Structures are given as structure tokens and as C-alpha cells.
Amino acid sequence: MVSSSKTDDFKTIDMQQLADLAGVSRSTISRGLSDSPLVNEKTKQKIRELALKHNYVMNETARNLRLQKSNIICMVLMLDAVAEQHTSDPFFLEMIGSVADSLAIAGYDLLLYHEPIASADDFRSSRACRQSDGIIIIGQGRIHEELNLLAAFAPPIVVWGANVPGRKYRLVGSDNLQGGALATRHLMAQGCRRIAFFGDRELPELALRYEGYQQALGERGDSLDPSLELAVPFESHHANAVIEQFLDKKPKIEGIVCCSDLIAMSAIASLHRHGIRVPEDVAVVGYDDIDIASRTHPALTTISQDIRRAGELLVHKLTGAIKGKRMRDTISTATLVVRESSLHQG
Amino acid sequence: MVSSSKTDDFKTIDMQQLADLAGVSRSTISRGLSDSPLVNEKTKQKIRELALKHNYVMNETARNLRLQKSNIICMVLMLDAVAEQHTSDPFFLEMIGSVADSLAIAGYDLLLYHEPIASADDFRSSRACRQSDGIIIIGQGRIHEELNLLAAFAPPIVVWGANVPGRKYRLVGSDNLQGGALATRHLMAQGCRRIAFFGDRELPELALRYEGYQQALGERGDSLDPSLELAVPFESHHANAVIEQFLDKKPKIEGIVCCSDLIAMSAIASLHRHGIRVPEDVAVVGYDDIDIASRTHPALTTISQDIRRAGELLVHKLTGAIKGKRMRDTISTATLVVRESSLHQG
DNA sequence: AACTATACTACAATCGATTGTATTTTGTCA
DNA sequence: TGACAAAATACAATCGATTGTAGTATAGTT
Numbered sequence: 190m191v192s193s194s195k196t197d198d199f200k201t202i203d204m205q206q207l208a209d210l211a212g213v214s215r216s217t218i219s220r221g222l223s224d225s226p227l228v229n230e231k232t233k234q235k236i237r238e239l240a241l242k243h244n245y246v247m248n249e250t251a252r253n254l255r256l257q258k259s260n261i262i263c264m265v266l267m268l269d270a271v272a273e274q275h276t277s278d279p280f281f282l283e284m285i286g287s288v289a290d291s292l293a294i295a296g297y298d299l300l301l302y303h304e305p306i307a308s309a310d311d312f313r314s315s316r317a318c319r320q321s322d323g324i325i326i327i328g329q330g331r332i333h334e335e336l337n338l339l340a341a342f343a344p345p346i347v348v349w350g351a352n353v354p355g356r357k358y359r360l361v362g363s364d365n366l367q368g369g370a371l372a373t374r375h376l377m378a379q380g381c382r383r384i385a386f387f388g389d390r391e392l393p394e395l396a397l398r399y400e401g402y403q404q405a406l407g408e409r410g411d412s413l414d415p416s417l418e419l420a421v422p423f424e425s426h427h428a429n430a431v432i433e434q435f436l437d438k439k440p441k442i443e444g445i446v447c448c449s450d451l452i453a454m455s456a457i458a459s460l461h462r463h464g465i466r467v468p469e470d471v472a473v474v475g476y477d478d479i480d481i482a483s484r485t486h487p488a489l490t491t492i493s494q495d496i497r498r499a500g501e502l503l504v505h506k507l508t509g510a511i512k513g514k515r516m517r518d519t520i521s522t523a524t525l526v527v528r529e530s531s532l533h534q535g
Numbered sequence: 536m537v538s539s540s541k542t543d544d545f546k547t548i549d550m551q552q553l554a555d556l557a558g559v560s561r562s563t564i565s566r567g568l569s570d571s572p573l574v575n576e577k578t579k580q581k582i583r584e585l586a587l588k589h590n591y592v593m594n595e596t597a598r599n600l601r602l603q604k605s606n607i608i609c610m611v612l613m614l615d616a617v618a619e620q621h622t623s624d625p626f627f628l629e630m631i632g633s634v635a636d637s638l639a640i641a642g643y644d645l646l647l648y649h650e651p652i653a654s655a656d657d658f659r660s661s662r663a664c665r666q667s668d669g670i671i672i673i674g675q676g677r678i679h680e681e682l683n684l685l686a687a688f689a690p691p692i693v694v695w696g697a698n699v700p701g702r703k704y705r706l707v708g709s710d711n712l713q714g715g716a717l718a719t720r721h722l723m724a725q726g727c728r729r730i731a732f733f734g735d736r737e738l739p740e741l742a743l744r745y746e747g748y749q750q751a752l753g754e755r756g757d758s759l760d761p762s763l764e765l766a767v768p769f770e771s772h773h774a775n776a777v778i779e780q781f782l783d784k785k786p787k788i789e790g791i792v793c794c795s796d797l798i799a800m801s802a803i804a805s806l807h808r809h810g811i812r813v814p815e816d817v818a819v820v821g822y823d824d825i826d827i828a829s830r831t832h833p834a835l836t837t838i839s840q841d842i843r844r845a846g847e848l849l850v851h852k853l854t855g856a857i858k859g860k861r862m863r864d865t866i867s868t869a870t871l872v873v874r875e876s877s878l879h880q881g
Numbered sequence: 882a883a884c885t886a887t888a889c890t891a892c893a894a895t896c897g898a899t900t901g902t903a904t905t906t907t908g909t910c911a
Numbered sequence: 912t913g914a915c916a917a918a919a920t921a922c923a924a925t926c927g928a929t930t931g932t933a934g935t936a937t938a939g940t941t
Contacts, residue, residue, distance in 0.1 A: 213891085214892075232890085246665055277632070300645065303635050425830055563919085600898075600926050
């Protein structure tokens with residue numbers, strides 16, 4: 190299986206060496222491998238055979254240097270240290286998969302960056318950033334201003350998040366206000382009064398969901414009870430602690446709008462522990478529609494963001510910007526769907 | 536916020552240009568920025584200031600070409616098309632996070648590759664591979680032989696998986712046999728007889744878990760019932776279908792060993808749908824200990840692989856290989872823990 | 882056989898950094 | 912002030928590809 194010719198293994202051949210073997214010049218090799226019409230078909234054939242035979246792999250770095258690009262896009266997971274959003278939230282993984290797929294189609298590779306961005310300057314001088322043709326940032330966290338700074342310099346940036354006043358960077362996002370309203374209306378339709386909101390409003394996207402929640406309540410003339418709003422962090426242990434503390438006070442609630450499916454699952458577990466039945470006593474709605482939401486029993490009702498489309502839009506907007514196109518700076522709206530509590534919904 | 540000096544924005548400066556500005560040569564700039572003792576302290580200071588002022592960012596590609604390295608590690612998610620392992624399995628995300636952290640400490644960036652590896656040659660000629668100083672592959676899938684081929688050529692490779700006879704690549708893995716046995720013994724300790732196994736034995740890791748399951752059953756003198764073994768795929772819709780079909784036959788079982796937490800969650804949901812109580816009628820054990828396992832109600836008992844340590848070991852082994860060290864080819868054993876069904880386990 | 886058009890291929894500059902060595906500057910002391 | 916050592920900087924080759932242009936075969940025509 191493994192070639193026993195010691196000279197070949199672990200030894201990579203140069204384009205010049207390949208040229209020598211083929212008895213032609215470097216330029217002919219280069220053109221031959223890229224199937225240029227300037228090279229004789231027979232010559233190309235010979236070049237290809239020799240390349241294969243001698244395990245020639247092109248030095249990507251040299252090529253990148255010459256062509257002034259890397260074909261790498263850096264994807265930043267904006268994990269919020271304060272809200273404790275954790276690397277284990279499947280939402281991120283689905284987003285990574287979606288973006289990676291779209292990037293592959295567009296001919297880019299994906300470089301992952303998951304340290305928190307402290308300052309625009311630090312990030313700009315990081316290898317990950319220097320090496321990339323463009324940047325995709327998932328979530329705004331609390332660094333809206335830094336993102337504005339970052340946007341002023343190459344490489345091009347696209348952010349997944351919510352529209353914030355004074356924004357200078359390219360944005361793709363779903364309609365969070367609508368999402369919050371849909372979740373709330375769903376609970377109201379089930380006859381819930383006194384609906385709680387679980388999520389940290391300091392994050393731009395969650396602020397909009399809260400606005401939607403508020404708006405939906407207003408439609409029925411419900412008054413807004415501030416004691417029903419809880420800044421639940423994303424990470425499970427902290428989320429549990431905050432929720433437990435809230436439930437210990439025995440609040441009178443009939444429904445909960447949660448800002449992620451993980452928060453919803455934590456909430457449901459906590460409710461059970463307090464002897465409260467779900468959904469008979471308290472109904473819960475999640476957010477994101479992660480794959481696992483359909484595996485719980487009963488299946489979690491949740492707001493679905495079209496992550497597939499999100500990835501496409503992010504990549505489309507970014508590659509457009511890289512090519513120097515002036516993209517229309519509209520906020521692309523992902524679709525929202527209320528998933529009912531049944532396993533097979535489609 | 537955004538600088539209005541039109542010459543600076545979006546325009547990146549050259550090292551030569553910086554040299555001209557500073558009135559010194561390129562070499563001095565290069566040495567100055569890397570804090571070489573060959574350069575006068577005052578000169579260094581001036582260089583740093585100018586670099587900052589003019590937003591100089593070094594061209595990483597040129598540097599890489601000269602230094603013959605990229606500082607990029609390619610991580611391959613071996614999603615199995617047949618077993619339908621899906622991008623949404625949080626296990627992968629936790630592994631990505633762990634590897635990324637360890638890589639960051641070691642000074643590497645992480646490039647994600649999540650297309651299936653069709654053949655060793657194809658992968659070797661992919662940009663992702665050409666650009667990387669090393670490769671980390673998560674899971675062997677069904678391509679053991681291709682991995683052997685791949686191992687024969689640079690760049691160095693480390694695989695997360697199970698020890699397979701005839702293996703030629705570097706390996707890191709946890710003790711799957713032990714894991715399977717632990718899970719099974721746990722169920723036996725709860726008094727379960729007739730314990731089923733949910734997972735596709737064609738995958739090397741799962742084959743070992745099955746062996747452990749078999750071994751544990753043997754310890755009590757239980758006979759092995761082939762009808763209790765079910766090749767459940769990883770992906771949720773397919774998993775559900777297979778499990779439903781199995782339960783429809785009303786098999787007499789008291790426990791299930793599942794090869795992932797997602798499979799376990801699917802199983803539990805299906806059991807509920809069949810009116811079977813968990814864990815009163817049938818006890819279930821998962822595998823991986825994903826974060827969400829602790830959020831279900833009741834919390835899922837599961838086998839925990841130390842993913843933190845897995846990432847460290849993978850990176851350590853790979854960076855060692857890159858530096859040309861001959862690493863001892865032992866299989867590193869991750870720890871296994873049976874998590875009991877309680878929310879706060881520690 | 883000479884000439885031209887066409888089809889190939891070779892030459893050499895270029896991308897932006899690093900680094901061994903040569904060269905210049907600075908400082909010290911007689 | 913001149914000589915010499917040490918410190919600081921400049922020079923130039925190098926990494927491995929791409930590409931505009933110059934140059935050389937080859938074929939076709941008369």
C-alpha cells in the first residue's frame with residue numbers, strides 16, 4: 190500500500206523539478222497544470238502524468254503570494270463571555286456547517302476563530318485575520334463599536350446579527366422582532382397569560398426579540414410585567430442557576446419565551462424539578478430549532494431560523510464585497526416558522 | 536470612528552514602504568518588528584510607532600512562503616454518509632472547540648474541512664490539505680485504508696478513533712471497549728436484563744463498544760441475543776425511523792446502550808411514544824456526555840469522553856510529528872465516567 | 882528553398898517577506 | 912586624530928509559484 194520508494198515518501202517535489210523531469214520550463218508546467226490553451230495537448234498529458242507519478246503537490250503559499258489572495262475566509266464565533274454562550278450550542282455548529290458548505294461552493298476554505306475579540310486592532314493583527322480574504326462574524330456580542338472600527342479596514346466583513354443604529358458593517362440577520370412576536374403569540378394562542386421572557390436583552394438580537402414579545406403582548410392589551418423578564422445566560426450551568434432562583438420565588442407564569450433551545454431545555458428541566466408540568470401548567474417556546482429540539486419528549490416548540498439560507502446569504506454578501514461589488518445594504522430576512530410539538534413535522 | 540483619511544483606509548502598506556518611511560532597509564524593519572537584538576532599541580521603537588500609525592499589517596503569505604510553513608492545521612470532520620452522522624451532533628462542536636483551544640496555545644490556526652474524503656489522492660490535492668502544516672481527522676468512518684495511504688505522505692496526520700489492525704497512521708482515542716462495558720454494567724447494576732445495543736458496528740469505534748457490551752454481558756453469563764442489536768444511524772430522522780420500526784415489533788427489553796447521546800434522546804422519545812416509561816420500564820445510557828445531556832429531564836446517564844484532554848492529546852501528538860519528533864505510538868486513553876441521572880453531578 | 886503565419890515554449894520580472902553576510906556607523910582609547 | 916572593535920544597518924539571495932512577452936519550432940504556401 191505505502192510506497193516503499195524512500196525518495197518519494199515525505200518528500201515534496203518542486204515545480205522546477207517537475208519541469209526538469211518533463212524537459213520543459215516552469216511556465217509550461219504552470220500553464221499545463223491549469224489547462225491553458227497555450228500548451229500542446231500532448232505536453233499537458235505528459236505533465237499531468239509526471240505530476241501524478243511523482244506526487245507533485247503545488248505549494249499553495251507561493252501561489253497565494255503571487256495571486257494576492259488566500260481563498261480563506263475566517264469565521265468568528267462571537268462567544269459572549271458575559272452571557273456565557275458556550276461552544277456547545279448546536280446552533281453554532283449548524284451555522285458553521287451551513288457557511289462551510291456555501292464557502293466550498295464559492296471556492297473558499299474556512300478558518301475558525303473562536304477566541305473573544307478584545308479589540309479591533311488585536312484582531313486585525315492576528316494571523317487568522319491577516320491570512321483571510323474575508324471575515325464572517327456570527328453574533329455581535331457586546332462589541333458593536335469594535336465591529337464598526339473593524340469594518341473600516343480590509344479584509345471585508347459580514348456580521349450575522351441584528352440591525353443596530355450607527356452600524357457601519359455589512360449585516361445579515363433574521364427578523365428577531367418577528368421571531369419574538371411569533372413565539373409570544375403562539376403561547377397566547379394556547380391561552381397563556383403571564384408570559385415570561387428568558388434572555389439577556391443586552392445582546393442586540395435578544396433586545397429585538399424582547400421588543401417583539403412586548404409588541405405581541407400589547408396586541409392583546411396585556412400589561413408588561415418587568416418581574417417576568419429574566420436575563421438568562423446561554424451556558425447551561427449558569428442558566429440553570431438563574432432559572433432555579435427565579436422559580437424558587439414561585440412566580441405565577443403560564444408560558445415562557447426562551448431565547449435559545451438550550452435555555453428552553455434548561456427551563457423545562459427546572460420546571461419539572463419544581464413539580465410544574467410542561468406544557469400542561471407552563472408552556473415553553475424555544476428559539477433556533479436545533480436538530481435536538483425534535484428529539485426531546487415532547488418535541489420542543491421553537492422558532493426556526495433558516496440557517497441554510499443564512500449561510501448562503503453571508504457567503505454571497507461577503508464574496509460580493511471581496512470582488513469589490515457594492516452590495517445593497519439591506520438586511521436579509523430569514524424565514525421564521527413555529528414548530529409544533531410533534532416529532533415528525535414535515 | 537472610521538478614519539476619513541482616504542489614503543489609509545482599505546490600503547495596506549508594504550514592508551518596503553514602511554522601510555522608506557522609516558528611512559531604513561527592509562531587513563531592519565523585519566528584524567525590528569520581530570524584536571531582534573541586532574536592531575537598536577530606538578530604531579525598533581520608531582519602527583513600531585510607524586507601523587502602528589500607518590496600519591501596517593504583515594503579509595502572512597509572503598512570510599509563510601519564506602518560512603516554509605503556514606501555521607494552519609486542517610481538521611477533518613469525518614461525517615459518515617452511510618451512518619448519516621450529522622453536522623449538528625454537538626460532540627463535533629465540543630471537539631472542534633477543544634482542538635481549537637489547544638491549537639491556539641500551540642500557535643496554530645484551525646482550518647475546517649467537512650466534505651467527505653473520497654480518496655486519499657483527492658484530499659491530498661485539495662487546497663485545505665496543501666495549505667496545512669498538519670491534519671487532524673475526527674473519526675475513521677469507513678476509510679481506514681485511505682487513511683493508511685494518506686499517512687504515507689506529508690503533512691503529518693493524527694486520527695481520533697479506534698485502534699484497527701494494520702493501522703499506519705497516528706492515533707488518539709478513548710477506550711471504547713471499556714466505555715461499552717461500563718455502559719452495559721451500569722444497566723446491569725440497575726437490574727436490567729435483555730439489554731439492547733443501538734449503533735452501527737461497522738464503524739471501528741462502535742465495534743469496540745459492542746465488544747465491551749458483549750464482554751459485560753458475558754461476565755454475568757447472559758447470552759447474546761442478536762435481535763437486540765440495532766444498527767441505528769446517527770442522524771435524527773433516520774435514527775427515529777429505525778428505532779420506531781424496532782419498537783413496533785414490541786421487543787422485550789429492559790435497557791438500551793446507545794452509541795451517542797443523540798441516539799439515546801431519539802430512543803427515549805420513541806419509547807415514550809410507545810407508552811414505555813424511561814427509566815422505569817426501560818433504562819437508557821447514552822455516549823459522549825454532550826452538554827445537553829444534563830438539560831434533559833431526567834438527565835441522561837451517559838459515558839463521558841474527556842474531550843478537553845482529547846484535543847490536547849491530538850494537538851500534542853500532531854505538533855510533535857510536525858517538529859519531526861518520533862512520538863511513541865501508544866493509544867492515549869481518555870477517561871470514562873458514568874454520569875448518573877441527576878442534574879448537578881459535580 | 883524561402884517566407885510567413887501559427888502554435889508552442891522559454892525567459893525573466895514579480896508577489897512580500899527572512900536571513901547570512903558585507904558594509905557602514907558609532908564609540909573608545911591611545 | 913587615527914586605529915580598531917563593536918554595534919547597527921544595508922545588500923542580495925531565497926522561498927515557489929504566475930504571466931506578459933520574446934523567441935523558436937512547425938506547417939503550409941508558392
